[in-house]
Amino acid sequence: MINSYEKLNAESIVISLLICRRFNGLIAGLPDILHSYTKMKISLRRLVSVLNETEFENIENDLIEDDIDIRATSASFRWNSSQAYNTLNDISVEIKKNSLVVIIGPVGSGKSSFLSALMGNMNKTSGFLTKNKRSTFSFVSQDAWILNSTIRENITFMQQFDDHWYKTVLKACALDVDIKTLPNYDFYAIADNGENLSGGQKQRLNIARAVYRNSDVYLFDDPLSAVDGTVAKHIFTRVFGSSGLLRTKTRIIVTHSSLFLPQADFIFVMDAGCIVASGTYKSLIEQGYLKENSNENISEKEIDEKNLEDSEVDEVNKNDFEKINDEVGRPLQCWDLMRVK
Known part of the structure; x- marks a missing residue:
C-alpha cells in the first residue's frame, strides 16, 4: 500500500495502475448488468402475466x-x-x-x-x-417475419437441408432470380427485420419458408x-x-x-x-x-x-x-x- 510518507517508485505505480484497471473493468460492466437485470425483470413480469391467464381450450x-x-x-x-x-x-x-x-x-x-x-x-x-x-399446420402472416441470418437459413429454418427441394421452392417463389443478383447468393446476410430486402422479397421469403416445411x-x-x-x-x-x-x-x-x-x-x-x-x-x-x-x-x-x-x-x-x-x-x-x- 502507498501512504503520504512513502516515496513513489516504479513498483508502487505499476501495482496502483493494475488495481485501478481491475476496478475499471468491473465498473464498466455495471451498466450492462443493470440493463440485463431490468430486461429480465420485465420479461419475468410478462411471463407471470401469461401464466396467470385463464386457460382456454380453443381447438x-x-x-x-x-x-x-x-x-x-x-x-x-x-x-x-x-x-x-x-x-x-x-x-x-x-x-x-x-x-x-x-x-x-x-x-x-x-x-x-x-x-x-x-x-x-x-x-x-x-x-x-x-x-x-x-x-x-403452417401459417404465413401478412407481415413477413425475417430472421437476422442468411437467405438459406431463413428458408430452411431448422429443417434438414434438401438441395433439390430447396431449389424447387426457390424457383416456385420467384426467388432464384433475386438470389443471382445478390452478393454471396443465398448466403447473403439479411439485416434486422429484413431492412436490406424489398417488401416483395420479404413476402416471397416468408412463403418459401412455409412451402419448404412441407x-x-x-x-x-x-x-x-x-x-x-x-x-x-x-x-x-x-x-x-x-x-x-x-x-x-x-x-x-x-x-x-x-x-x-x-x-x-x-x-x-x-x-x-x-x-x-x-x-x-x-x-x-x-x-x-x-x-x-x-x-x-x-x-x-x-x-x-x-x-x-x-x-x-x-x-x-x-x-x-x-x-x-x-x-x-x-x-x-x-x-x-x-x-x-
Whole structure:
C-alpha cells in the first residue's frame, strides 16, 4: 500500500495502475448488468402475466376423418377474456383436405382474425372447432417475419437441408432470380427485420419458408399483397394453383384480389366478423356476391408455363401493372365485388 510518507517508485505505480484497471473493468460492466437485470425483470413480469391467464381450450384435436382437415360449428371468438364482445360470430365451416379455400371481404371484416381462430390464437366463447390431429399446420402472416441470418437459413429454418427441394421452392417463389443478383447468393446476410430486402422479397421469403416445411395445411394471410402482377401470377401457378407445389395440400388463403377466385375450390365471403356467403365461384356469381369479368379474372390456362420456366421473372413497369387495375385506375379489391345491400 502507498501512504503520504512513502516515496513513489516504479513498483508502487505499476501495482496502483493494475488495481485501478481491475476496478475499471468491473465498473464498466455495471451498466450492462443493470440493463440485463431490468430486461429480465420485465420479461419475468410478462411471463407471470401469461401464466396467470385463464386457460382456454380453443381447438379439439380429435377430428380423424380422412377427407376433412378443419371443421367449425357455430363457433364464436374473441381476442381475450376481458373483451366485451366477440370478434367473430357463428362461424361454421368445413374445410376438405387438398382443397384451395379463399377468404374475401372488406377491410376489417375479420379475415385475418378468422385465420388466427383456426390456429387457436383466439378465445372460443361458444360452438365447436376441431382439426385433424394427423395434419401439420403452417401459417404465413401478412407481415413477413425475417430472421437476422442468411437467405438459406431463413428458408430452411431448422429443417434438414434438401438441395433439390430447396431449389424447387426457390424457383416456385420467384426467388432464384433475386438470389443471382445478390452478393454471396443465398448466403447473403439479411439485416434486422429484413431492412436490406424489398417488401416483395420479404413476402416471397416468408412463403418459401412455409412451402419448404412441407406441411399438410397452409394458412396464408394476403400472401401476394406486396408483389406485382407478373410475380403474383407466377407464385399462384407454381405454389397455390392446381399444378403448384402445394396442389396436394390444404390451402386457406385470405386475399383482397379477385384475379384468382375462379381457381378456388371454395370461397368464404366475410363481413363484420361473420361469414355472409360461401360457395364455389360460379355459385357466388349466381347469388350476386361476385361479378364475372373475363378481362380481370386470370385462369391458369392463360399463363404460359414454358415462358415462366425459361425466362426470368422481372419487375413490371407502371403501364404493365395498370393492366390489372379496374376502370377507375386503382387496384381491384374484393369489396368492389360484394353485393350492394
